[in-house]
Amino acid sequence: MPEGLEGECIRGRFIGAGPVAIIDIGSNSIRLVVYERLSRSPTALFNEKMLAGLGRGLGQTGRLADDRVEAALKAITRYRAVCEHIGVTELRILATAAAREASNGPDFIRRVEEICGTTVQIFSGRDEAHYSAKGVVSGFWRADGMVGDLGGGSLELVNLDEGTIGHGMTFPLGGIRLQETAKRSLSKAAKIATTELGKADWLTEAQGRTFFAIGGTWRSLGRLHLFREGYPLHVMHDYSIPADAAIAFCERVMRDEEVAMRGIQFISKARRALLPYGATVMREVLLQSKAERVVFSALGVREGLLYEMLADDERAKDPLIEASRELGLLRARSPNYGTELVAWTNRLFNLCGVSESDYERRLRTAACHLSDIGWRAHPDYRGEQSLNVISNAGFVGIDHPGRAYLALSVFYRHEGLVDDAVSPELYKLCSERLLKMARILGASLRVASLLSASIEGVLPQLGLSLEEDKLVLTLPEGYEAFDGERLRKRLNQLSRLLDLDSEIVAAA
Numbered sequence: 307m308p309e310g311l312e313g314e315c316i317r318g319r320f321i322g323a324g325p326v327a328i329i330d331i332g333s334n335s336i337r338l339v340v341y342e343r344l345s346r347s348p349t350a351l352f353n354e355k356m357l358a359g360l361g362r363g364l365g366q367t368g369r370l371a372d373d374r375v376e377a378a379l380k381a382i383t384r385y386r387a388v389c390e391h392i393g394v395t396e397l398r399i400l401a402t403a404a405a406r407e408a409s410n411g412p413d414f415i416r417r418v419e420e421i422c423g424t425t426v427q428i429f430s431g432r433d434e435a436h437y438s439a440k441g442v443v444s445g446f447w448r449a450d451g452m453v454g455d456l457g458g459g460s461l462e463l464v465n466l467d468e469g470t471i472g473h474g475m476t477f478p479l480g481g482i483r484l485q486e487t488a489k490r491s492l493s494k495a496a497k498i499a500t501t502e503l504g505k506a507d508w509l510t511e512a513q514g515r516t517f518f519a520i521g522g523t524w525r526s527l528g529r530l531h532l533f534r535e536g537y538p539l540h541v542m543h544d545y546s547i548p549a550d551a552a553i554a555f556c557e558r559v560m561r562d563e564e565v566a567m568r569g570i571q572f573i574s575k576a577r578r579a580l581l582p583y584g585a586t587v588m589r590e591v592l593l594q595s596k597a598e599r600v601v602f603s604a605l606g607v608r609e610g611l612l613y614e615m616l617a618d619d620e621r622a623k624d625p626l627i628e629a630s631r632e633l634g635l636l637r638a639r640s641p642n643y644g645t646e647l648v649a650w651t652n653r654l655f656n657l658c659g660v661s662e663s664d665y666e667r668r669l670r671t672a673a674c675h676l677s678d679i680g681w682r683a684h685p686d687y688r689g690e691q692s693l694n695v696i697s698n699a700g701f702v703g704i705d706h707p708g709r710a711y712l713a714l715s716v717f718y719r720h721e722g723l724v725d726d727a728v729s730p731e732l733y734k735l736c737s738e739r740l741l742k743m744a745r746i747l748g749a750s751l752r753v754a755s756l757l758s759a760s761i762e763g764v765l766p767q768l769g770l771s772l773e774e775d776k777l778v779l780t781l782p783e784g785y786e787a788f789d790g791e792r793l794r795k796r797l798n799q800l801s802r803l804l805d806l807d808s809e810i811v812a813a814a
């Protein structure tokens with residue numbers, strides 16, 4: 307049995323070294339995330355957030371408000387109990403700006419440590435910037451640009467050069483702090499943001515590059531924009547907006563025009579009051595940095611911390627491939643079929659001259675591992691179910707066009723090369739080239755499924771050759787009976803996409 311499928315994995319989980327949990331104590335929210343296990347593509351087993359507002363009033367009093375402290379401690383007590391129930395093997399607790407800066411912060415931290423029985427890591431602004439950038443490195447393929455993490459108390463900006471963390475800086479521009487410092491005046495907030503960000507002359511290093519936006523308030527802004535645009539995927543990670551469009555949107559939010567906008571109901575009421583301040587900061591960052599686009603990240607400090615906990619060989623793995631492989635192991639009929647399918651399509655593409663970029667090769671590999679995850683559904687709905695699962699899966703290391711490619715490839719594998727059953731908006735996410743590649747791969751997966759019944763052991767034995775303009779599939783001795791009319795039709799369909807003829811022969 308493949309590694310990782312022993313014992314309790316029959317419940318749909320990988321156990322590994324056991325669940326790992328992080329309690330993140332921020333200036334606005336306190337969140338518990340329990341991850342299935344420490345891995346390159348961490349999956350949240352449990353996720354709960356409380357908007358405690360610890361940082362409210364801190365600028366005026368220098369203290370954490372007593373009622374907010376008690377509410378936070380009550381939530382943390384619950385979190386500890388949940389961790390014990392789940393069987394968490396390692397609990398990490400981190401605290402950021404509010405607990406770091408408040409005069410009664412040390413007493414609050416002491417009480418948290420008594421409840422949880424472990425040490426709290428108090429992150430400096432430099433620490434926050436470092437781990438936020440690591441979170442982006444862990445969640446994006448070849449990440450390059452500037453990372454911004456907006457919390458309730460502070461904003462961390464850090465330069466990221468193809469995965470290498472550069473210089474960074476912390477600014478007192480967190481949503482709650484800015485709202486209070488500006489005395490709830492957006493015009494004053496804008497001036498404060500302009501002044502503070504003007505202290506970092508290195509922001510222009512982001513010119514023409516990507517700005518990665520992290521933090522609950524900024525994700526809420528992105529979600530609002532997503533619903534306003536009628537975007538086909540409701541996945542925030544790697545949702546991208548051109549900088550000029552993001553600036554215009556932020557200005558509308560600053561004018562409070564978004565209150566009645568479609569999608570506002572999906573933003574928590576506790577977050578809505580901070581949206582204009584988050585928009586103010588984002589607008590100023592984009593204006594001063596001259597970044598080309600904004601990309602929203604679902605990964606930040608917590609995932610950056612997990613990433614650093616991994617061994618070097620684990621960090622080197624591709625998160626998209628790992629997540630796809632694991633989902634295939636859990637859901638496919640035959641655990642190793644996806645691996646065989648990767649090798650078989652690699653042979654086929656190389657033989658037929660289907661050139662791929664590194665990006666496209668990654669997508670094909672992932673699609674092969676995902677090709678059979680819908681087999682338990684009714685045959686009439688396997689394609690639709692697979693498309694929905696893949697489109698909205700918690701994958702990282704993949705952009706939205708890539709998601710569409712994966713979903714369409716597997717949809718075609720089940721439904722054939724039909725387009726009228728898929729939302730036209732999904733097609734718009736893909737370039738013409740990606741759509742063509744998805745159709746070729748989908749047709750290839752259809753041929754392989756008939757040859758193997760989606761069970762490992764057959765594909766490595768099949769012969770493939772190209773004779774002039776003809777794709778020849780050779781069935782080895784003992785497999786002659788696998789030939790059939792339906793198989794020939796599918797092979798002909800694939801060959802036409804490749805501008806080839808086709809033939810099936812038995813081994814001599």
